[in-house]
Amino acid sequence: MSDGEVRLAVPAQPGYLRMTRLLAAGVASRVGFTLDEVDDLRIAIDELCFALVGPGGRDGTITVRYTFIDGGLVVEGEGHFADGGHDTPLLSPLSMQILGAVADECTLEPGIEGPTFRLVKRRREE
């Protein structure tokens, strides 16, 4: 798989998370993920993007970057919020349990314009 990346920027509203899931499925398809893995990736991205935007949405945008790596994908998300999103809550224990099951690596950290996440999902060995 050659290196490359796909980017998406959407308003920081829950209604736009569907776009990030759709693109995730499209990109995962190129990497040869199975349907199980595609669904895992979508669950992970949905969980993390929701952590960024929150139930009521935020004033600003989120960008999501999908990078092809050998045998998988890295997905990086960034909040660009008017207020910097410093009040973004940490992931709940349940969210961490879910992410632990569907992603290979996953972090969520505060950033300058808003929180950022990084997620790695690899193909399962046959």
Add this chain to the structure above:
Amino acid sequence: MSAEATDPNGREELRRKFEAYAQTRDQAIRDVLVTAHMGLAEYLARRFTNRGEPLDDLMQVASLGLLKAVDRFDPERGLEFSTYATPTIVGELKRHFRDKGWAVRVPRRVQELHLRLGAVVSQLTQDLGRSPTIPEIAQSATVSEEEVVEAIEAGQAYRFTSLDASGSGEDESSLADQLGNEDQGLIDSEHRVALSPLIARCPPRERMILHLRFFEGLTQSEIANRLGISQMHVSRLLARSLAQLREASTEEDQP
């Protein structure tokens, strides 16, 4: 409409069973009564299939209504069971649509493809001995990969406006009875309860799927195989449960 209306002997037999169940609350009798009227539940579920929900989901909802009706039916009052049960089942189906609509307008062709892919994925999983990739699904269904992506996303398009959908305690016991003891043990894991009391409020089947996927680490295909339902159905139930948990935790966070 149902078998009892056309078969006087069966009808009398069922009436006796209803009387016996009213007195003994014997679960074996209840199973017979529920099975005997599954045709009514299916008939009513099918009347709602033009609204964009898969029939297997609707059947689940209608069966729940049927269970309620069997439990509450009083044969002493002289009503036909089907007369009594129909509004209960229809009410359950309507509540389902009130609580869970498609969040975005999903075009009919996408809904239809979504439903068709359920069988395609199951067949491929069996043939390949693993979960299929999107190109494999596209080729088998003779549609484009983009269409497959769109169709599988359609299964996630649920929206939750009410926690009501998590059901009452009464529904829980009814459904829990349908699950095996081993699985019942699984869903009672203290691990899960400690992490989220919210999961405990999900219906038993959803609770079990959440547990198997996120705590036991089974894949969606493995869960599908274990429960005898399609991977696409597991995917939908997971998406729905996660949306529901999110809704619930958001409400709990409100001051």
